[in-house]
Amino acid sequence: MTSEPLAEPPADRPRRTSEATKAAILAAARARFAEHGYERTTIRGVAGDAGIDASMVMRYFGSKEQLFEAALAIDLKLPDVRDVPPDDVPALFVRHFLDRWEGDPTDDALLVLLRSAVTNDQAAARMRDVFARQVAPAVLAALPPGPDAPARAALLSAQLLGLALARYLLRLPPVLALAPEQVEELYAPALAAVLTPGRPL
Amino acid sequence: MTSEPLAEPPADRPRRTSEATKAAILAAARARFAEHGYERTTIRGVAGDAGIDASMVMRYFGSKEQLFEAALAIDLKLPDVRDVPPDDVPALFVRHFLDRWEGDPTDDALLVLLRSAVTNDQAAARMRDVFARQVAPAVLAALPPGPDAPARAALLSAQLLGLALARYLLRLPPVLALAPEQVEELYAPALAAVLTPGRPL
DNA sequence: GACGTTGGCCAACGAGCGTTGGCCTCACCG
DNA sequence: CGGTGAGGCCAACGCTCGTTGGCCAACGTC
Numbered sequence: 001m002t003s004e005p006l007a008e009p010p011a012d013r014p015r016r017t018s019e020a021t022k023a024a025i026l027a028a029a030r031a032r033f034a035e036h037g038y039e040r041t042t043i044r045g046v047a048g049d050a051g052i053d054a055s056m057v058m059r060y061f062g063s064k065e066q067l068f069e070a071a072l073a074i075d076l077k078l079p080d081v082r083d084v085p086p087d088d089v090p091a092l093f094v095r096h097f098l099d100r101w102e103g104d105p106t107d108d109a110l111l112v113l114l115r116s117a118v119t120n121d122q123a124a125a126r127m128r129d130v131f132a133r134q135v136a137p138a139v140l141a142a143l144p145p146g147p148d149a150p151a152r153a154a155l156l157s158a159q160l161l162g163l164a165l166a167r168y169l170l171r172l173p174p175v176l177a178l179a180p181e182q183v184e185e186l187y188a189p190a191l192a193a194v195l196t197p198g199r200p201l
Numbered sequence: 202m203t204s205e206p207l208a209e210p211p212a213d214r215p216r217r218t219s220e221a222t223k224a225a226i227l228a229a230a231r232a233r234f235a236e237h238g239y240e241r242t243t244i245r246g247v248a249g250d251a252g253i254d255a256s257m258v259m260r261y262f263g264s265k266e267q268l269f270e271a272a273l274a275i276d277l278k279l280p281d282v283r284d285v286p287p288d289d290v291p292a293l294f295v296r297h298f299l300d301r302w303e304g305d306p307t308d309d310a311l312l313v314l315l316r317s318a319v320t321n322d323q324a325a326a327r328m329r330d331v332f333a334r335q336v337a338p339a340v341l342a343a344l345p346p347g348p349d350a351p352a353r354a355a356l357l358s359a360q361l362l363g364l365a366l367a368r369y370l371l372r373l374p375p376v377l378a379l380a381p382e383q384v385e386e387l388y389a390p391a392l393a394a395v396l397t398p399g400r401p402l
Numbered sequence: 403g404a405c406g407t408t409g410g411c412c413a414a415c416g417a418g419c420g421t422t423g424g425c426c427t428c429a430c431c432g
Numbered sequence: 433c434g435g436t437g438a439g440g441c442c443a444a445c446g447c448t449c450g451t452t453g454g455c456c457a458a459c460g461t462c
Contacts, residue, residue: 039240162363
Protein backbone atom coordinates (compact mmCIF):
# COMPACT_ATOMS: atom_id res chain seq x y z
CA MET A 1 0.00 0.00 0.00
CA THR A 2 3.03 2.23 0.06
CA SER A 3 3.32 2.58 -3.69
CA GLU A 4 2.39 0.85 -6.87
CA PRO A 5 5.37 0.63 -9.15
CA LEU A 6 3.61 -1.89 -11.34
CA ALA A 7 2.24 -1.28 -14.82
CA GLU A 8 0.88 2.08 -13.79
CA PRO A 9 0.88 4.53 -16.69
CA PRO A 10 -2.69 4.39 -18.04
CA ALA A 11 -2.12 7.49 -20.10
CA ASP A 12 -0.43 9.67 -17.57
CA ARG A 13 3.21 9.69 -18.42
CA PRO A 14 3.30 11.31 -21.83
CA ARG A 15 7.07 11.00 -21.81
CA ARG A 16 8.09 14.52 -20.95
CA THR A 17 10.89 16.35 -22.59
CA SER A 18 14.02 16.90 -20.59
CA GLU A 19 13.33 20.61 -20.34
CA ALA A 20 9.86 20.06 -18.95
CA THR A 21 11.18 17.72 -16.30
CA LYS A 22 13.91 20.11 -15.36
CA ALA A 23 11.36 22.89 -14.98
CA ALA A 24 9.12 20.67 -12.87
CA ILE A 25 12.03 19.84 -10.59
CA LEU A 26 12.93 23.49 -10.24
CA ALA A 27 9.38 24.49 -9.39
CA ALA A 28 9.10 21.74 -6.80
CA ALA A 29 12.47 22.68 -5.35
CA ARG A 30 11.50 26.34 -5.05
CA ALA A 31 8.32 25.43 -3.24
CA ARG A 32 10.11 23.12 -0.81
CA PHE A 33 13.06 25.41 -0.18
CA ALA A 34 10.67 28.28 0.42
CA GLU A 35 8.62 26.32 2.89
CA HIS A 36 11.26 24.37 4.76
CA GLY A 37 14.62 25.97 4.08
CA TYR A 38 17.71 24.25 2.81
CA GLU A 39 18.41 21.58 5.39
CA ARG A 40 14.92 20.23 5.79
CA THR A 41 14.33 20.04 2.07
CA THR A 42 15.19 16.60 0.74
CA ILE A 43 16.02 15.53 -2.79
CA ARG A 44 13.62 12.65 -2.41
CA GLY A 45 10.83 15.02 -1.49
CA VAL A 46 11.47 17.32 -4.41
CA ALA A 47 11.64 14.37 -6.77
CA GLY A 48 8.37 13.05 -5.39
CA ASP A 49 6.65 16.37 -6.02
CA ALA A 50 7.99 16.41 -9.55
CA GLY A 51 6.79 12.88 -10.10
CA ILE A 52 10.16 11.30 -10.73
CA ASP A 53 12.95 9.48 -8.98
CA ALA A 54 15.53 11.20 -6.81
CA SER A 55 18.34 10.09 -9.05
CA MET A 56 16.87 12.17 -11.87
CA VAL A 57 17.36 15.30 -9.81
CA MET A 58 21.02 14.38 -9.53
CA ARG A 59 21.24 13.80 -13.22
CA TYR A 60 19.75 17.16 -14.09
CA PHE A 61 21.26 19.35 -11.42
CA GLY A 62 24.38 17.54 -10.24
CA SER A 63 23.91 17.93 -6.52
CA LYS A 64 21.59 19.34 -3.90
CA GLU A 65 23.74 22.43 -3.65
CA GLN A 66 23.60 23.11 -7.36
CA LEU A 67 19.85 22.62 -7.33
CA PHE A 68 19.69 25.15 -4.54
CA GLU A 69 21.85 27.55 -6.47
CA ALA A 70 19.51 27.24 -9.45
CA ALA A 71 16.49 27.83 -7.23
CA LEU A 72 17.98 31.06 -5.92
CA ALA A 73 17.91 32.78 -9.28
CA ILE A 74 15.75 35.82 -8.80
CA ASP A 75 14.84 39.04 -10.49
CA LEU A 76 13.01 41.48 -8.25
CA LYS A 77 11.81 43.49 -11.26
CA LEU A 78 12.05 46.66 -9.25
CA PRO A 79 10.37 49.65 -10.83
CA ASP A 80 12.34 52.58 -12.12
CA VAL A 81 11.49 55.38 -9.72
CA ARG A 82 13.31 58.20 -11.42
CA ASP A 83 10.09 59.55 -12.89
CA VAL A 84 8.00 59.00 -9.78
CA PRO A 85 7.23 61.90 -7.45
CA PRO A 86 9.37 61.42 -4.35
CA ASP A 87 6.35 61.36 -2.07
CA ASP A 88 4.94 58.34 -3.89
CA VAL A 89 8.11 56.24 -3.80
CA PRO A 90 7.72 54.61 -0.36
CA ALA A 91 4.17 53.44 -1.02
CA LEU A 92 5.27 52.18 -4.40
CA PHE A 93 7.95 49.99 -2.87
CA VAL A 94 5.66 48.56 -0.22
CA ARG A 95 3.04 47.80 -2.82
CA HIS A 96 5.56 46.25 -5.17
CA PHE A 97 6.88 43.81 -2.60
CA LEU A 98 3.45 42.93 -1.27
CA ASP A 99 2.38 42.16 -4.81
CA ARG A 100 5.35 39.93 -5.34
CA TRP A 101 4.98 38.08 -2.06
CA GLU A 102 1.27 37.69 -2.26
CA GLY A 103 1.16 36.94 -5.94
CA ASP A 104 2.05 33.80 -7.84
CA PRO A 105 3.08 31.22 -5.23
CA THR A 106 5.20 29.36 -7.75
CA ASP A 107 7.35 32.43 -8.05
CA ASP A 108 8.44 32.46 -4.45
CA ALA A 109 12.15 32.70 -5.11
CA LEU A 110 12.32 35.69 -2.80
CA LEU A 111 10.98 33.71 0.13
CA VAL A 112 13.33 30.87 -0.74
CA LEU A 113 16.12 33.34 -0.48
CA LEU A 114 14.96 34.92 2.76
CA ARG A 115 14.22 31.67 4.52
CA SER A 116 17.48 30.09 3.48
CA ALA A 117 19.72 33.10 3.93
CA VAL A 118 19.21 32.96 7.66
CA THR A 119 20.95 29.63 8.08
CA ASN A 120 22.83 29.17 4.84
CA ASP A 121 25.90 31.21 4.00
CA GLN A 122 25.56 30.57 0.30
CA ALA A 123 22.06 32.02 0.33
CA ALA A 124 23.13 34.94 2.51
CA ALA A 125 25.83 35.80 0.01
CA ARG A 126 23.28 35.64 -2.75
CA MET A 127 21.03 37.95 -0.76
CA ARG A 128 23.82 40.48 -0.39
CA ASP A 129 24.36 40.22 -4.10
CA VAL A 130 20.69 40.84 -4.83
CA PHE A 131 20.80 43.86 -2.58
CA ALA A 132 23.90 45.28 -4.19
CA ARG A 133 22.84 44.69 -7.79
CA GLN A 134 19.09 45.23 -7.70
CA VAL A 135 17.83 46.93 -4.56
CA ALA A 136 20.57 49.45 -3.94
CA PRO A 137 20.59 50.93 -7.46
CA ALA A 138 16.81 51.17 -7.58
CA VAL A 139 16.62 52.86 -4.20
CA LEU A 140 19.55 55.15 -4.77
CA ALA A 141 17.75 56.52 -7.80
CA ALA A 142 15.10 57.85 -5.45
CA LEU A 143 17.51 59.22 -2.88
CA PRO A 144 19.35 62.52 -2.79
CA PRO A 145 23.03 61.69 -3.01
CA GLY A 146 24.99 61.89 0.20
CA PRO A 147 27.48 59.98 2.30
CA ASP A 148 24.82 58.00 4.10
CA ALA A 149 22.74 57.15 1.04
CA PRO A 150 23.91 53.52 0.90
CA ALA A 151 23.09 53.10 4.56
CA ARG A 152 19.63 54.50 3.99
CA ALA A 153 19.06 52.14 1.10
CA ALA A 154 20.15 49.20 3.23
CA LEU A 155 17.95 50.23 6.12
CA LEU A 156 15.03 50.46 3.74
CA SER A 157 15.77 46.89 2.72
CA ALA A 158 15.91 45.94 6.36
CA GLN A 159 12.42 47.32 6.82
CA LEU A 160 11.04 45.44 3.84
CA LEU A 161 12.72 42.23 4.92
CA GLY A 162 11.36 42.73 8.41
CA LEU A 163 7.90 43.07 6.95
CA ALA A 164 8.27 39.83 5.01
CA LEU A 165 9.64 38.14 8.10
CA ALA A 166 6.78 39.22 10.31
CA ARG A 167 4.02 38.59 7.80
CA TYR A 168 5.07 35.47 5.93
CA LEU A 169 7.58 33.61 8.05
CA LEU A 170 6.76 34.41 11.66
CA ARG A 171 3.12 35.14 10.84
CA LEU A 172 2.63 37.63 13.63
CA PRO A 173 -1.15 37.83 13.98
CA PRO A 174 -1.53 41.62 13.97
CA VAL A 175 0.52 41.87 10.80
CA LEU A 176 -1.30 38.97 9.19
CA ALA A 177 -4.62 40.63 9.94
CA LEU A 178 -3.85 43.69 7.86
CA ALA A 179 -5.07 44.04 4.31
CA PRO A 180 -2.35 45.00 1.83
CA GLU A 181 -3.72 48.53 1.61
CA GLN A 182 -3.48 48.90 5.37
CA VAL A 183 0.09 47.69 5.37
CA GLU A 184 0.86 50.22 2.71
CA GLU A 185 -0.78 53.00 4.63
CA LEU A 186 0.95 52.22 7.92
CA TYR A 187 4.36 51.21 6.66
CA ALA A 188 5.05 53.62 3.81
CA PRO A 189 5.67 56.57 6.15
CA ALA A 190 8.32 54.51 7.89
CA LEU A 191 10.14 53.92 4.62
CA ALA A 192 9.85 57.60 3.91
CA ALA A 193 11.49 58.44 7.22
CA VAL A 194 14.52 56.37 6.31
CA LEU A 195 14.66 57.61 2.76
CA THR A 196 14.53 61.30 3.43
CA PRO A 197 17.46 62.93 5.20
CA GLY A 198 16.59 65.57 7.69
CA ARG A 199 12.87 65.33 7.19
CA PRO A 200 11.37 67.21 10.09
CA LEU A 201 9.51 65.15 12.61
CA MET B 202 45.91 10.50 16.77
CA THR B 203 42.23 11.25 16.66
CA SER B 204 41.74 11.31 20.40
CA GLU B 205 43.33 10.07 23.56
CA PRO B 206 40.79 8.38 25.77
CA LEU B 207 43.49 6.87 27.90
CA ALA B 208 44.42 7.92 31.40
CA GLU B 209 43.96 11.55 30.54
CA PRO B 210 42.72 13.56 33.51
CA PRO B 211 45.87 15.11 35.00
CA ALA B 212 43.86 17.38 37.23
CA ASP B 213 41.32 18.71 34.79
CA ARG B 214 38.04 17.06 35.53
CA PRO B 215 37.15 18.22 39.01
CA ARG B 216 33.94 16.22 38.86
CA ARG B 217 31.43 18.91 38.10
CA THR B 218 28.10 19.09 39.78
CA SER B 219 25.06 18.16 37.76
CA GLU B 220 23.86 21.75 37.70
CA ALA B 221 27.16 23.03 36.34
CA THR B 222 27.13 20.48 33.56
CA LYS B 223 23.58 21.29 32.69
CA ALA B 224 24.44 24.97 32.49
CA ALA B 225 27.47 24.24 30.31
CA ILE B 226 25.31 22.23 27.94
CA LEU B 227 22.75 25.00 27.75
CA ALA B 228 25.37 27.65 27.03
CA ALA B 229 26.94 25.51 24.30
CA ALA B 230 23.52 24.78 22.85
CA ARG B 231 22.58 28.46 22.76
CA ALA B 232 25.79 29.32 20.94
CA ARG B 233 25.33 26.56 18.38
CA PHE B 234 21.64 27.16 17.82
CA ALA B 235 22.32 30.87 17.40
CA GLU B 236 25.05 30.30 14.87
CA HIS B 237 23.68 27.40 12.87
CA GLY B 238 19.97 27.14 13.55
CA TYR B 239 18.12 24.05 14.68
CA GLU B 240 18.80 21.52 11.94
CA ARG B 241 22.50 22.08 11.55
CA THR B 242 23.12 21.98 15.28
CA THR B 243 24.07 18.47 16.42
CA ILE B 244 23.89 16.96 19.85
CA ARG B 245 27.38 15.62 19.38
CA GLY B 246 28.65 19.10 18.64
CA VAL B 247 26.97 20.62 21.67
CA ALA B 248 28.27 17.83 23.87
CA GLY B 249 31.77 18.34 22.50
CA ASP B 250 31.66 22.05 23.32
CA ALA B 251 30.49 21.24 26.82
CA GLY B 252 33.27 18.68 27.23
CA ILE B 253 31.07 15.65 27.70
CA ASP B 254 29.50 12.79 25.82
CA ALA B 255 26.41 13.18 23.68
CA SER B 256 24.50 10.73 25.81
CA MET B 257 24.80 13.11 28.74
CA VAL B 258 22.83 15.70 26.83
CA MET B 259 20.09 13.16 26.42
CA ARG B 260 20.14 12.34 30.07
CA TYR B 261 19.88 15.95 31.15
CA PHE B 262 17.48 17.29 28.57
CA GLY B 263 15.64 14.25 27.23
CA SER B 264 15.84 15.02 23.54
CA LYS B 265 17.17 17.52 21.07
CA GLU B 266 13.80 19.18 20.91
CA GLN B 267 13.61 19.64 24.66
CA LEU B 268 17.11 21.05 24.68
CA PHE B 269 16.00 23.48 22.02
CA GLU B 270 12.98 24.43 24.04
CA ALA B 271 15.18 25.15 27.03
CA ALA B 272 17.52 27.25 24.89
CA LEU B 273 14.63 29.41 23.73
CA ALA B 274 13.90 30.85 27.16
CA ILE B 275 14.27 34.57 26.82
CA ASP B 276 13.52 37.75 28.65
CA LEU B 277 13.88 40.88 26.54
CA LYS B 278 13.99 43.09 29.63
CA LEU B 279 12.18 45.82 27.77
CA PRO B 280 12.18 49.19 29.50
CA ASP B 281 9.05 50.70 30.87
CA VAL B 282 8.38 53.66 28.61
CA ARG B 283 5.43 55.14 30.42
CA ASP B 284 7.59 57.84 31.98
CA VAL B 285 9.65 58.52 28.86
CA PRO B 286 8.89 61.52 26.67
CA PRO B 287 7.19 60.17 23.52
CA ASP B 288 9.82 61.72 21.29
CA ASP B 289 12.56 59.70 22.97
CA VAL B 290 10.83 56.34 22.77
CA PRO B 291 11.93 55.27 19.28
CA ALA B 292 15.60 55.96 19.91
CA LEU B 293 15.31 54.17 23.23
CA PHE B 294 14.03 51.02 21.57
CA VAL B 295 16.70 51.02 18.89
CA ARG B 296 19.39 51.53 21.49
CA HIS B 297 17.99 48.84 23.75
CA PHE B 298 18.02 46.18 21.07
CA LEU B 299 21.42 47.17 19.73
CA ASP B 300 22.77 46.88 23.25
CA ARG B 301 21.28 43.43 23.64
CA TRP B 302 22.48 42.16 20.31
CA GLU B 303 25.91 43.64 20.52
CA GLY B 304 26.42 42.87 24.16
CA ASP B 305 27.23 39.62 25.89
CA PRO B 306 27.54 36.98 23.16
CA THR B 307 26.65 34.20 25.58
CA ASP B 308 23.29 35.82 26.00
CA ASP B 309 22.27 35.42 22.39
CA ALA B 310 18.93 33.79 23.04
CA LEU B 311 17.29 36.40 20.86
CA LEU B 312 19.39 35.46 17.87
CA VAL B 313 18.74 31.79 18.59
CA LEU B 314 15.09 32.59 18.40
CA LEU B 315 15.30 34.68 15.25
CA ARG B 316 17.52 32.30 13.37
CA SER B 317 15.46 29.27 14.28
CA ALA B 318 12.04 30.80 13.94
CA VAL B 319 12.51 31.11 10.22
CA THR B 320 12.63 27.37 9.62
CA ASN B 321 11.23 25.91 12.81
CA ASP B 322 7.57 26.13 13.69
CA GLN B 323 8.20 25.59 17.37
CA ALA B 324 10.55 28.57 17.46
CA ALA B 325 8.16 30.67 15.39
CA ALA B 326 5.41 29.98 17.89
CA ARG B 327 7.74 30.99 20.68
CA MET B 328 8.54 34.18 18.82
CA ARG B 329 4.87 35.03 18.50
CA ASP B 330 4.57 34.37 22.20
CA VAL B 331 7.47 36.69 23.01
CA PHE B 332 5.86 39.36 20.89
CA ALA B 333 2.48 39.00 22.52
CA ARG B 334 3.75 38.86 26.09
CA GLN B 335 6.73 41.17 26.06
CA VAL B 336 6.95 43.41 23.02
CA ALA B 337 3.32 44.27 22.49
CA PRO B 338 2.63 45.40 26.06
CA ALA B 339 5.80 47.47 26.21
CA VAL B 340 5.09 49.18 22.93
CA LEU B 341 1.41 49.70 23.55
CA ALA B 342 2.35 51.64 26.67
CA ALA B 343 3.97 54.22 24.41
CA LEU B 344 1.19 54.33 21.88
CA PRO B 345 -2.04 56.30 21.88
CA PRO B 346 -4.84 53.76 22.03
CA GLY B 347 -6.69 53.09 18.81
CA PRO B 348 -7.93 50.30 16.62
CA ASP B 349 -4.67 49.98 14.76
CA ALA B 350 -2.41 50.12 17.82
CA PRO B 351 -1.65 46.36 17.80
CA ALA B 352 -0.78 46.56 14.12
CA ARG B 353 1.57 49.45 14.79
CA ALA B 354 3.26 47.55 17.58
CA ALA B 355 3.72 44.54 15.31
CA LEU B 356 5.10 46.64 12.49
CA LEU B 357 7.56 48.17 14.90
CA SER B 358 8.66 44.66 15.78
CA ALA B 359 9.01 43.96 12.09
CA GLN B 360 11.32 46.94 11.80
CA LEU B 361 13.50 45.81 14.67
CA LEU B 362 13.61 42.25 13.40
CA GLY B 363 14.50 43.55 9.96
CA LEU B 364 17.37 45.47 11.48
CA ALA B 365 18.66 42.38 13.27
CA LEU B 366 18.27 40.38 10.10
CA ALA B 367 20.19 42.84 7.96
CA ARG B 368 22.94 43.52 10.48
CA TYR B 369 23.59 40.20 12.20
CA LEU B 370 22.29 37.45 9.97
CA LEU B 371 22.57 38.72 6.41
CA ARG B 372 25.37 41.12 7.30
CA LEU B 373 24.54 43.65 4.62
CA PRO B 374 27.73 45.70 4.32
CA PRO B 375 26.18 49.19 4.50
CA VAL B 376 24.32 48.24 7.67
CA LEU B 377 27.36 46.56 9.15
CA ALA B 378 29.43 49.67 8.52
CA LEU B 379 27.28 51.86 10.74
CA ALA B 380 28.21 52.60 14.30
CA PRO B 381 25.40 51.99 16.80
CA GLU B 382 24.85 55.71 17.17
CA GLN B 383 24.41 56.08 13.43
CA VAL B 384 21.89 53.26 13.34
CA GLU B 385 20.03 54.97 16.10
CA GLU B 386 20.06 58.30 14.31
CA LEU B 387 18.91 56.92 10.98
CA TYR B 388 16.45 54.29 12.15
CA ALA B 389 14.69 55.91 15.08
CA PRO B 390 12.67 58.28 12.86
CA ALA B 391 11.37 55.24 10.99
CA LEU B 392 10.11 53.70 14.21
CA ALA B 393 8.55 57.02 15.08
CA ALA B 394 6.69 57.05 11.79
CA VAL B 395 5.11 53.69 12.58
CA LEU B 396 4.40 54.57 16.19
CA THR B 397 2.69 57.87 15.69
CA PRO B 398 -0.65 57.91 13.93
CA GLY B 399 -1.26 60.75 11.55
CA ARG B 400 2.08 62.36 12.10
CA PRO B 401 2.40 64.91 9.33
CA LEU B 402 4.96 64.13 6.68
C1' DG C 403 35.41 -0.91 54.52
C1' DA C 404 30.97 -1.97 52.08
C1' DC C 405 27.59 0.26 49.22
C1' DG C 406 24.39 3.08 46.89
C1' DT C 407 24.46 7.29 44.28
C1' DT C 408 26.10 10.33 40.95
C1' DG C 409 28.72 11.99 36.83
C1' DG C 410 30.44 10.08 32.87
C1' DC C 411 31.92 7.11 28.75
C1' DC C 412 31.44 3.73 25.04
C1' DA C 413 29.35 0.98 21.56
C1' DA C 414 25.75 0.26 19.01
C1' DC C 415 21.07 0.57 16.67
C1' DG C 416 17.94 2.28 13.25
C1' DA C 417 16.57 5.70 10.31
C1' DG C 418 17.19 9.14 6.82
C1' DC C 419 20.09 11.49 3.95
C1' DG C 420 22.90 12.59 -0.59
C1' DT C 421 24.77 10.18 -4.05
C1' DT C 422 26.10 6.41 -7.49
C1' DG C 423 25.66 3.06 -11.14
C1' DG C 424 23.36 -0.21 -13.59
C1' DC C 425 19.27 -1.61 -15.99
C1' DC C 426 14.97 -0.99 -18.44
C1' DT C 427 11.87 0.85 -22.10
C1' DC C 428 10.12 3.24 -25.28
C1' DA C 429 10.34 6.61 -29.52
C1' DC C 430 12.55 7.56 -33.40
C1' DC C 431 15.92 7.10 -37.34
C1' DG C 432 18.09 4.20 -40.71
C1' DC D 433 13.52 -4.40 -38.96
C1' DG D 434 17.62 -3.27 -36.09
C1' DG D 435 19.78 -0.05 -33.32
C1' DT D 436 20.62 3.95 -30.52
C1' DG D 437 19.87 7.31 -27.30
C1' DA D 438 17.07 9.80 -24.14
C1' DG D 439 13.89 9.60 -20.05
C1' DG D 440 13.30 7.04 -16.08
C1' DC D 441 13.48 3.46 -12.15
C1' DC D 442 15.65 0.62 -8.64
C1' DA D 443 18.90 -0.97 -5.37
C1' DA D 444 22.49 -0.01 -2.85
C1' DC D 445 26.60 2.42 -0.51
C1' DG D 446 28.42 5.31 2.97
C1' DC D 447 27.69 8.65 6.13
C1' DT D 448 25.69 11.24 9.91
C1' DC D 449 22.27 11.84 12.97
C1' DG D 450 19.29 11.18 17.40
C1' DT D 451 18.80 7.99 20.66
C1' DT D 452 19.50 3.84 23.87
C1' DG D 453 21.50 0.86 27.33
C1' DG D 454 25.06 -1.03 29.69
C1' DC D 455 29.35 -0.31 32.07
C1' DC D 456 32.77 2.23 34.92
C1' DA D 457 34.88 5.10 38.55
C1' DA D 458 34.78 8.25 42.05
C1' DC D 459 32.48 10.05 46.05
C1' DG D 460 29.62 10.18 50.55
C1' DT D 461 27.56 7.86 54.18
C1' DC D 462 26.96 4.38 57.57
